[in-house]
Each structure stands twice: as structure tokens, then as C-alpha cells.
Amino acid sequence: MCGDIAFVVEGDVKGPSVCHCPQCRKQSGHLWSSAYAPEPAVKIEGPVSWYEASATAKRGFCARCGSFLFWKAHDEDTMSFALGAIDGDTGITLEKHIFVGGKGDYYEIEDGVPQKP
Amino acid sequence: MTRGSCLCGAVTFQLTGKMRGIIACHCVECRKVSGHYWAATSVAEEDLNFESNEGLAWYRSSDAISRGFCKTCGSTLFYKPLAEDRIVVSAGALEPGSGLNMTHHAFAAEKGDYYQIADGLPQYAEFTGGERA
Numbered sequence: 001m002c003g004d005i006a007f008v009v010e011g012d013v014k015g016p017s018v019c020h021c022p023q024c025r026k027q028s029g030h031l032w033s034s035a036y037a038p039e040p041a042v043k044i045e046g047p048v049s050w051y052e053a054s055a056t057a058k059r060g061f062c063a064r065c066g067s068f069l070f071w072k073a074h075d076e077d078t079m080s081f082a083l084g085a086i087d088g089d090t091g092i093t094l095e096k097h098i099f100v101g102g103k104g105d106y107y108e109i110e111d112g113v114p115q116k117p
Numbered sequence: 118m119t120r121g122s123c124l125c126g127a128v129t130f131q132l133t134g135k136m137r138g139i140i141a142c143h144c145v146e147c148r149k150v151s152g153h154y155w156a157a158t159s160v161a162e163e164d165l166n167f168e169s170n171e172g173l174a175w176y177r178s179s180d181a182i183s184r185g186f187c188k189t190c191g192s193t194l195f196y197k198p199l200a201e202d203r204i205v206v207s208a209g210a211l212e213p214g215s216g217l218n219m220t221h222h223a224f225a226a227e228k229g230d231y232y233q234i235a236d237g238l239p240q241y242a243e244f245t246g247g248e249r250a
């Protein structure tokens with residue numbers, strides 16, 4: 001949001017999804033949407049702060065404005081990036097809702113996009 | 118009383134009194150900070166009581182607004198209209214069982230191109246209605 005961190009994703013992106021897990025709901029304030037690409041294709045400029053909510057992954061955010069930007073599994077060579085952070089049109093269409101078993105009790109998922117437990 | 122917290126627990130709080138229905142906000146700032154779009158209730162400032170605020174940090178996003186987040190884990194938590202005696206609180210931070218429901222979508226004209234709003238709730242191009250706690 002503040003511009004301290006910027007990124008460019010080169011090449012194709014995969015897996016555009018909305019995550020309803022409690023960790024993403026807590027960190028985003030509602031829901032987190034992301035896609036992923038090979039880690040070297042996600043060119044990041046700026047001081048990303050990382051938080052490890054579990055032993056398997058780290059979550060990247062901006063320490064100045066709090067924007068939730070990245071998610072990286074330690075045993076994967078891909079980087080997930082927030083779709084909400086993209087400037088202008090993305091040309092991307094959501095493919096799935098994930099971890100819907102952890103969804104909040106104050107909203108419904110009714111957009112017809114496939115749901116994964 | 119409803120409790121809420123950030124992801125890491127460095128910010129924990131209680132909400133008492135009347136809570137506004139949850140509004141989803143699709144404005145560019147809320148999309149940037151949340152990573153998708155934001156959803157939040159609103160309470161009187163005096164009805165927000167911190168159990169811990171050691172992680173709390175503020176970003177002044179405009180002359181009129183400060184946004185609160187956890188500096189340890191990056192959780193989006195609050196939106197404070199500085200001239201008003203209320204504070205807007207992340208729905209995602211609240212424990213289950215708040216009894217709140219989403220009422221409408223604000224700033225739908227600024228939504229991202231990669232998702233649809235299809236839950237049947239009213240959509241407004243800008244902000245409208247129910248802003249008072």
C-alpha cells in the first residue's frame with residue numbers, strides 16, 4: 001500500500017486462489033488471494049519482513065504499512081504473491097477457494113469457483 | 118463480548134457494546150493491505166480494549182485515516198477515521214461466534230478483475246450507509 005515494497009512477476013503464474021485458512025484470515029483481515037510462480041521469477045524490491053506462523057512456511061509483509069504480500073513454503077521453489085497487490089488489471093481469473101473448512105462464520109462462498117476443503 | 122487477535126498474538130483485544138454489521142471493502146487501499154479485499158466491523162472507540170498491544174503499529178494512509186497492524190506478523194487489524202470516535206476492526210481477527218454477518222460490499226467499482234462478487238449482498242460503487250457503530 002505504501003510503496004516501500006514492489007515486485008514484478010515474469011512469465012506464467014499458476015494457482016490463482018483464495019485462502020480461507022485461519023492463518024490467512026487473521027493476517028489479511030478477511031481472506032487472502034494469491035498466485036504463484038518459480039521463486040526466481042518473482043523479483044522483489046524493498047524490505048520484506050517475514051513471519052513464520054508454522055515450521056513449513058513463511059509469510060512476507062511490509063513493516064511500514066502492514067500489507068500482506070508473500071507466502072513461501074520452505075520445501076517448495078515457488079513464491080506465492082498477493083493478487084490484491086497487483087497494480088491495475090491482472091488478466092487472472094480465480095481457479096479455486098482453498099481451506100474452506102477453515103472459513104469464517106460471517107460470510108458465504110457463492111461465486112461458483114471450485115472449493116477445496 | 119467478542120475477542121480478537123492478530124496471527125501471532127502480539128495484539129489481542131476485546132470488543133464490547135454494539136458492533137456494526139461487517140462491510141466488505143474493495144477499495145484499492147484495502148485490496149493492497151489485505152492481499153484480496155478487506156472485511157470489517159466498526160465499534161465505538163471506547164468499546165475496544167486491548168489485552169496486549171505490544172505488536173501494534175500504525176500507518177497514516179491519508180490525512181484522515183490511520184491503519185493499524187501487527188508489526189511482528191503483519192496482520193491487518195484496524196482502520197481509524199481520525200476525526201471520528203469509532204474504530205473499524207478486521208472481521209478476520211475476530212473469534213468465531215461474533216454473531217455478525219456481512220451486510221454489503223463497498224467500493225465495488227474498485228474491485229479486482231480476477232474475482233466476482235456473487236453472494237447476492239448489495240454492492241455500492243463507493244462507501245455508503247451504516248458507517249456508524
